[in-house]
Amino acid sequence: MRLPDFILENLEPILQAWEDFARTIETPGAELDSAALRDHAEQMLQAIALDLRTRQTVREQVAKAQGLAPRDERETAAETHAVTRLMAGFTIDQMVSEYRALRTSVLNQWMSQVKQGKSIDIDDMTRFHEAIDQALAESIASYSRAVEASRNVFLGILGHDLRTPLGAILLGADLLRRSKTGDARSSKVANQIYSSVQRASQIVGDLLDLTRCQMGPGIPVKKTRIDLTPLCERVVEEIRAFHPQANVVFEAKAAVAGEFDGARMEQVFSNIVSNAVTHGDNRIPVTVELDLSEHCAVFKVHNGGEPIPEDVLPFIFNPMGRFSQRSAIDHGPVEGLGLGLFIASEIVASHAGSIDVSSDLAGGTIFLVRLPIAPADS
Numbered sequence: 001m002r003l004p005d006f007i008l009e010n011l012e013p014i015l016q017a018w019e020d021f022a023r024t025i026e027t028p029g030a031e032l033d034s035a036a037l038r039d040h041a042e043q044m045l046q047a048i049a050l051d052l053r054t055r056q057t058v059r060e061q062v063a064k065a066q067g068l069a070p071r072d073e074r075e076t077a078a079e080t081h082a083v084t085r086l087m088a089g090f091t092i093d094q095m096v097s098e099y100r101a102l103r104t105s106v107l108n109q110w111m112s113q114v115k116q117g118k119s120i121d122i123d124d125m126t127r128f129h130e131a132i133d134q135a136l137a138e139s140i141a142s143y144s145r146a147v148e149a150s151r152n153v154f155l156g157i158l159g160h161d162l163r164t165p166l167g168a169i170l171l172g173a174d175l176l177r178r179s180k181t182g183d184a185r186s187s188k189v190a191n192q193i194y195s196s197v198q199r200a201s202q203i204v205g206d207l208l209d210l211t212r213c214q215m216g217p218g219i220p221v222k223k224t225r226i227d228l229t230p231l232c233e234r235v236v237e238e239i240r241a242f243h244p245q246a247n248v249v250f251e252a253k254a255a256v257a258g259e260f261d262g263a264r265m266e267q268v269f270s271n272i273v274s275n276a277v278t279h280g281d282n283r284i285p286v287t288v289e290l291d292l293s294e295h296c297a298v299f300k301v302h303n304g305g306e307p308i309p310e311d312v313l314p315f316i317f318n319p320m321g322r323f324s325q326r327s328a329i330d331h332g333p334v335e336g337l338g339l340g341l342f343i344a345s346e347i348v349a350s351h352a353g354s355i356d357v358s359s360d361l362a363g364g365t366i367f368l369v370r371l372p373i374a375p376a377d378s
Helices: 003-009 011-023 041-053 058-065 077-087 092-115 122-178 184-215 228-242 262-279 325-331 339-350
Strands: 224-227 248-252 257-260 286-293 296-303 354-360 364-372
Touching (some): 003 011, 003 092, 011 041, 041 077, 077 122, 122 184, 184 339, 228 286, 228 296, 262 296, 262 339, 262 364, 339 354, 339 364
Parallel strands (some): 248 286
Antiparallel strands (some): 224 257, 286 296, 354 364
């Protein structure tokens, strides 16, 4: 008996086996009824049966095995199933286990036909495995996209909602630290609150920028004609005040005027210099250079100390690539998410520039940023 015929003739017992297994999965939400437990299973089985009945060349079979099968522009039942399972509280592991149970149930029931002396087409088994794997791949991809989209929306809402109370605290702390009526201790506490809230505001800003990058075409910039030299000098002065133990040497070799987003470029300078101060050896000066070369602004930061590990260097501008369970255990949560360099690289990309890094024990760590200078009338 052909497997597609068996599936269509035995839909009810196969669906009942699917439902019985799904009922054993514990989820945090309300208990699902029969229709919800069978969610899209019938459509998937019908699609699999149709696929098994469709003629397939050797080339098409190889392409499907390599995950290169033609994509349907319409959303498949497997893709929809993944989203509904996510909304019902299923983890991705639990969703995958449903396909494993479905595969076992169908094949066990079909192979029981052999014991009854009926002939079966072995090629159908290979095609069935391919069809299940295809549906599973579609579900996993859809589940992952839905999780990423919900995370981005959550980060956007969180960052937006946090800005208002942080702004109020920052304003209050600024008023207290400027007040001349308080004693020295009150002034010190006000300064600490102000610095901490500034840091928290920066983290919120980085989260919002990360969300913009993942949900849209990158970080938006508004360019105006400015000179980067005083801007960079101001950033260096702020970092010197915040890190009095560090020796930050700034050298501007030429006036660097062009079309830039001043506020965004402050982020680039601050993130890179702060990174050098934080991870460099305080006994060795951190040198910051700003120059003009071949119609490009050239920003260079050098620090000594331990080099960036070779396995981290390729992912230095990608916080997700740098994250691992091992790094979280080794360094703990105080290391932060590492969004600063990622944000800097995205801002540089929005200016059509480039950012590179080199790091070794002998030469130290060097970050080099090149930004084209647009004409004043562009």
